[in-house]
Amino acid sequence: MSVETKSSENFNQDQGVVDLLLIIWGYKTLVCALTSLFVVISIVIALLMPNIYRSEVIVSPAASMNSNSLNSLSSQFGGIASLAGLSLPSSGSVDKVSLAIEIIKSREFINNFVEKYKILPQLLAVSSWDRESNKLHYDFEIYNSDENVWIAEEYQKNNKAPSVNDSYKKFREILSITRMKDSSLIKIAIKHESPYIAQSWVKAIVYEINQVMRNRDLIEAQKSINYLTKEIEKTNISNMRTILHSLVQEHTKTIMMANVREQYVFDVIDPAYLPEEKSEPKRFLIVILGLVIGLILSSMIAVVVSIFMKEKS
Structure with a gap:
């Protein structure tokens, strides 16, 4: 495989990551809202345990x-x-x-x-x-x-x-x-x-x-x-x-x-x-886990919504 081909693949991968981040940023309100919801839920669960x-x-x-x-x-x-x-x-x-x-x-x-x-x-x-x-x-x-x-x-x-x-x-x-x-x-x-x-x-x-x-x-x-x-x-x-x-x-x-x-x-x-x-329970770890799960799921939802909106248009 030539140097040019490797460079092209690396560029495409980097470009894909950039596009993904741009999509998430474009739906930052949705991502923040859903992540905050997961954090609140995790706090409630931690306090109830x-x-x-x-x-x-x-x-x-x-x-x-x-x-x-x-x-x-x-x-x-x-x-x-x-x-x-x-x-x-x-x-x-x-x-x-x-x-x-x-x-x-x-x-x-x-x-x-x-x-x-x-x-x-x-x-x-x-x-x-x-x-x-x-x-x-x-x-x-x-x-x-x-x-x-x-x-x-x-x-x-x-x-x-x-x-x-x-x-x-x-x-x-x-x-x-x-x-x-x-x-x-x-x-x-x-x-x-x-x-x-x-x-x-x-x-x-x-x-x-x-x-x-x-x-x-x-x-x-x-x-x-x-x-x-x-x-x-x-x-x-x-x-x-x-x-x-x-x-x-x-x-x-x-x-x-x-x-x-x-x-x-x-x-x-x-x-x-x-x-x-x-x-x-380790309440701090529970909240951190809720934050991570919320961020991942909300980002996935943002990507799915973005794809759906493009296909619809």
């Missing part, structure tokens, strides 16, 4: 006292036990931290959490929070707080209450769990219209998951002890009895630690704080 507060807690995995010992015993004597016809229970290589995170996200945990703390109205029907009185305002089209009655039509069809699926989806929207890069620390956060509720819920989540994981390990350890005790009674081989007694001791340590440690799976490094500033 309630403030959302975010509270978070930073936790670290609690040190496991027994899993290494159990794994060591199982790997060391598993072959001997299998030769004797026994199957030693193993703690496995399950990452309990990952398991705890997935449990927090699970339907069972969330639904049990909502039911235990009786937070369904605060979860699904809050419209705003009054800072001065520290009171929640509920959407009167969804929930009557005075009579404790769900009004929305979709809830009326479900025995006059939201379904567990409704509460689960909403809770997953306000819950976030993030593993911090280059560390074992984990950030658990809750967003809500009330900063006090956001703080109390994220505290409760850490407490509840520690309880759930503790109870799981207690049950598992007790089952293992029962199993090993039966195997001890069955075998007369002294070495095997020694191995099985060692495993019983390790599971007994698990039970002891589960009963002693309050922060069983997660140690709180930075407690949940009471947020003073809202995390969203």
Whole structure:
């Protein structure tokens, strides 16, 4: 392609841009009016959106006292036990931290959490929070707080209450769990219209998951002890009895630690704080977005009107 051809194409492109700008300038009143309308609409939307507060807690995995010992015993004597016809229970290589995170996200945990703390109205029907009185305002089209009655039509069809699926989806929207890069620390956060509720819920989540994981390990350890005790009674081989007694001791340590440690799976490094500033909405960005969208759409409308007027003439 020759230099003259390239120059010609660049000239045509520049000329096209100039023509487009001239069209927009010719309809500047229309463009300004429509852009202003979008800005006003975005301002109204931004002002109507309630403030959302975010509270978070930073936790670290609690040190496991027994899993290494159990794994060591199982790997060391598993072959001997299998030769004797026994199957030693193993703690496995399950990452309990990952398991705890997935449990927090699970339907069972969330639904049990909502039911235990009786937070369904605060979860699904809050419209705003009054800072001065520290009171929640509920959407009167969804929930009557005075009579404790769900009004929305979709809830009326479900025995006059939201379904567990409704509460689960909403809770997953306000819950976030993030593993911090280059560390074992984990950030658990809750967003809500009330900063006090956001703080109390994220505290409760850490407490509840520690309880759930503790109870799981207690049950598992007790089952293992029962199993090993039966195997001890069955075998007369002294070495095997020694191995099985060692495993019983390790599971007994698990039970002891589960009963002693309050922060069983997660140690709180930075407690949940009471947020003073809202995390969203970003009202300034909403207005800027309205301005950009309004400018683009109004410019497109100006070009379409210009083309239509030329064809008509």
